[in-house]
Amino acid sequence: MIADHEKGYFTEETSAEVVSARNNSCDNVRLRNCVNILVKHIHAAVKEMEPTQDEWLKAIMFLTETGHTCNDWRQEFILLSDTMGVSMLVDAINNRKPTGASESTVLGPFHVADAPELPMGSNICLDGKGEPMMVRGRILDTSGKPISGAKIDVWQANDEGFYDVQQKGIQPDFNLRGVFRTGEDGSYCFRGVKPKFYPIPDDGPVGKLLGALGRHPYRPAHFHYILQAEGFEMLITHIFDPDDPYINSDAVFGVKKSLMAKFQLVDAPEQFAGSSFDEPFYLVEHDFVLVKE
Template identity: 75%
Template sequence: MTEQGYFTEESSADVVISRNDQAKDKRLAEVMEVITRHLHAAVKEIEPTQDEWMQAILFLTETGHKSDDWRQEFILLSDVLGVSMLVDAINNRKPTGASESTVLGPFHVADAPEKPMGAKICLDGKGEPMLVKGRILDTDGNPIAGAKIDVWQTNDDGFYDVQQKGIQPDFNLRGVFRTGADGSYHFWGAKPRFYPIPDDGPVGKLLGALGRHPYRPAHVHYIIEAEGFETLVTHIFDPDDDYIHTDAVFGVKQSLMAKFRHITAADRISTEGQAGAFYEVIHDFVLAPVI
């Protein structure tokens, strides 16, 4: 590309892009061209004042200052703008019938203990008992044996164990299970509740200024892996949650809503060995084959 000459309001994007023509990484040059064109178009449409532009710069600066090894405020910004979910959707296009993905979230722990099928993952005893069960299937409806199911959730106070070191037991409400020949799984957790994303930083202030709340609806996280199949990172959601239609990070998908049934029948309570009422969630997952 030949340099486009001097910078003017009309030629701004072309001039900047032409300066990048010698980039060794062609993918970087391609990405920067798209970003530059859209950014310049947005600035021309908005026509910000100098003060407004400085406010934007200071917001990004504050976002960077809030980020560290534990807290990534730029990921949070990506989340609340829907960009994280868009990137997830682009990178996880599924064949017909396969379960949909959603965002991983910041609280996954890689070394959660493997447990026998049917084990309890609630170690702090808080909340209402919840039996979660279902099957892991392929797109033809066949069970997948040996699938690894990694699950985690908040406790009844709306916190993950890693957020409350010394308060919750380590690996509370986390576990890894493997399906048998019939592809089925089941475990005991606790009914999750909604919780806020971190809102004490610049992203939280932005949400407040936009009239948006910081809450995520109640959900249980899954990572499901099986040989010959694409790994599925997903959640199941409580469709009756107050925030199910306004998830702060746009992670809810209709196909991931699972009925949280309140079981009060004495015979079921006795059969499951419970002291009282419990919740039951039944949800199957369908894995896409590796192509």
């Protein structure tokens, strides 16, 4: 027996309304509303594009190939979401911050749990390769007070644009990764190397789509951070090099102006003679502001 609200003949003009009406018996209101919103906009898009049967089949085969590319270590649908800006949009909606708070960005696929906790100021570069760099700053609340005991989980690509998990047997495990905790003054400091831009995986259907759209697959050089402190919201974010050639065209739209920090070359002997470096190095200084729960 079909309920009255489920009745209705499908026409080009009423397509979305008829499909949505069939979902009205769904007890999960959130699910029903979300599906009906998708139906509304997908039908509107199809009506605007007016695809041929062959074009629509190609679209379905693209999604099929995307699914076939997913495995235990690669999620091609997340890559598709990233490159279409949807991941960043979801992140923005779920991380609306008050004025003055540090902005978030995407986590990325290369975070590794259980990275070693290190003394403040340690060098996270285990193989000694790349141009040395010092990164420092403070972790503050929105009133400007330092946050002690904040956990700082950092990781980065090397000077060739690869993470340790991408080069097993070449890079040491946990290379360019570390966890630090702030003291009473909220400051943090660690040593690493100057990161390099790198491409997202572009050998699958998403990469082919980017190529067809005339887009490159590169992300600008950056550091990753996960910041946590008792009584504060967790912050997942990056620091970007503003002079990177891809800073204005990040393939996954993760760059925000507030997350750029100058990668300053310290090369005068009198500047690094008294530091922990015995050669020129890059200095990055950036503070983070966390929001109370």
